[in-house]
Amino acid sequence: MDGEEFRLPRSRRANERLHALVPGGAHTYAKGDDQYPEGLAPVISHGRGAHVWDVDGNRYVEYGSGLRSVSLGHVHPRVTEAVRRELGRGGNFVRPSVVEVEAAERFLATVRTAEMVKFAKNGSDATTAAVRLARAATGRPLVAVCAGQPFFSTDDWFIGTTPMSAGVPAATAGLTVAFPYGDLAATGDLLDRHPGEVACLVLEPATHTEPAPGYLAGLRELADRHGCVLVFDEMITGFRWSEAGAQGLYGVVPDLSTFGKALGNGFAVSALAGRRELMERGGPRHSGDRVFLLSTTHGAETHALAAAMAVLDTYAVDGVTARLHALGERLAAGVREAAAAMGVGDHLVVRGRASNLVFATLDENLRPSQRYRTLFLRRLLENGVLAPSFVVSSALDDADIDRTVEAVGRACAVYRKALDAADPTPWLGGRPVRPVFRRRA
Template sequence: MLDKRDHNRKGDWQELRERLHRAIPGGAHTYSRGDDQFPALAPPLLERGKGAYVWDSHDRKYLDYGMALRAVTIGYADDRVNAAAIRQIENGVNLTRASRIELEAAELICDTVRTAEMVKFGKNGSNVTTAAVKIARAHTGRRFVCIPRQHPFFSFDDWFIGTTTIKRGVDERQSSSTLVFDYNDIGSLEALFAEHRGEIAAVMMEPATHIVPCGGCEHVADWPGTPCGNCPNHQGNFLHQVRKLTERAGTLLIFDEMITGFRWHLQGAQHFFGVEPDLSTFGKAMANGFSLAAVCGRREIMEVGAIDKPGMERTFLLSTTHGSEMPALGAFVEATRITAEEDVPGHLWTYGKKLRETMEGMAGEHGLSDHFIMEGPAIALNYVTRGTDGQPCMAMRTLFAQEMLKRGVMMPWITFSQAHGDTELDATAEALDGALAVYARALVDGPAEYLDGDAIKPVFRTHN
């Protein structure tokens, strides 16, 4: 069990924090990794990860539920994936023409994801979602793109960031063609289509998050028990409604499967829900943490980027030096083999179900069923922390994360991997027991009594 004195004994964490902020605006390369997203006593940096665990600069080990912002599905530093990447390092890292592994990886994604007939690789999710928007505009000759308000992130580019509260530095001309609707409310999307008839190039959305497209249908909660495609209610669900609307309007449907891809199902959430998008984007879990992202989809659409169509007007599609970097592509091929052969998604669903039962059970034991709430299907769990007034409370969320950290569990949000098993579930239960006991006391005394620093803040806010 950690306490603040323990952390400060060497007096080095504050110094590390200052060095990080002196060298890097924001102190990290993703805002979700920033100090304002973690309790004050979280380690400012991590030294390494293996399996389900990470280690801080005092060599203290934490069970991790952050999993590199959901990029790691098999486990940190998996020997098999690493060996595949190392083979490609030895083959030269990146060559002067397309490489063999590039062809193999492209064919693999086309063989794996049914709607992928062609693919273009990139290094970051933001690049491929932006590319998908461009492909849709090039293919349809239309301007507008619709995204759901409930989905927190598609790209660091202005077409998306301009729709958030953080407008500084954004060219608002870029985001003026991005329209916002409400997920699970087909009427809100129909209204945009009516207002901009014949002008909407694409609808982009995550197929599902912790919010699923099936309304009150509970069948999705614990797959592999009852896959959505077998559910009697699934044909009418929101994704099918959007598919029909977009088809009628000649608009492309883009599924951003950055988080759901290779996690909900080997073939993506699109397969899970039985809905076929025109384009999809993948990243994160593709290569077990290696930097790789992809936009893929129907041939006739993807071909806007082709150079073997004589006389066709050209579209400057993703063209990057490092999109073909071989270690990440080698890692992807091996990670996909493991995901398929060892049914990693099946493991994740099963672990998620047990974890939800554990967390809900422990909340109940501490009398917190109304204040510490689990939501989402087993594969996409979210914990909601409510204060005494019943409203979501960031101070209580921070306190929970702090108390879990003190007990060796890093749970800024909930993501798990193939490396999370029964040992990890037991360790989580033990940490929960202690953390929720403090949580219950803080509901009575107020969280300030127990918090070691500031509360976590939302990433999307106008000022620091």
């Protein structure tokens, strides 16, 4: 059978060791081996640029690097040098480092719609801080999140709304309500049903769906009319949509916004930014109750903030956002052409902004299928492409895109065979890949 010779014995043993020591076999659920075909979950040895090598010695063109965080490619020289320089000066002190003010100034010079910023280590903490701040400012209990958007925080206010809600009290989950993306009337109805109760509207301003003209401005008006705090989760859209995120591209200013992922090119740094009037509640320069906003031992490690500043410089100097879009457009065109040539253009569907491409695998009835996703991922892996998505990094070159498109064509040839048989099972090599958010293990 096609691809039977592709094996990952060392990766498989490493995965077994991981499962014996780490719940889920990874420190991030989206990196779990259940997200990959059975027995074909590479364990990475190292990476450089747009390539990674597994412990078995296989090299891959990598997409979605670091869950979208490594947008400049691995071991980027400007970022690495900035980090190395700060490591030689000390990483964490009993008082703020001068790097903290430099990083804040640099960030706010880029995200000009914000007036203050506070850094942390991960996106969940930043977004939860935004929710706490909104509740404190409004005195309201409810949080309204955008339905269908996959992730906002590991904390109870959001996780309680997912199928993995075990351990979250029902009373806590009941304080989060949902509104549909793109539907201002439905959002208005939700706010009317809960008058004076909704503290904030939390959403990714864009995902694989672009906001309709006037939508974000309409949401801004709704939030103002109902006294809600508007929170943009820019973990993904930050830098990939524009250097100032989606708010910079679409010209709609949220009250608060959160950034991460691409901000550190793989180093742990996130940010909560927003209006001074709100953000000051997390400090001593206001007359109201003080909000425990963000206070993390490692939130301002000098090397991570140095990485963030180097990333901001690189995006500005090298025109990275434009390059990401150009690479994504070339990749999307090639994938669509390869899929159409093999007769599966309606079944392998590339979606999203060019800088943040995802793909859908549809079965013979054009329904989303984890089994066809398994078949597709398996064939990409055996042809040297590691692609849980088609999210590009700026380290890719034309040869990498060509290699990817060639691998897609080979995978689509097998996809066509499975569609003709109306059963992909013979090409799976084991159990199908699984969604992250599921109730049962």
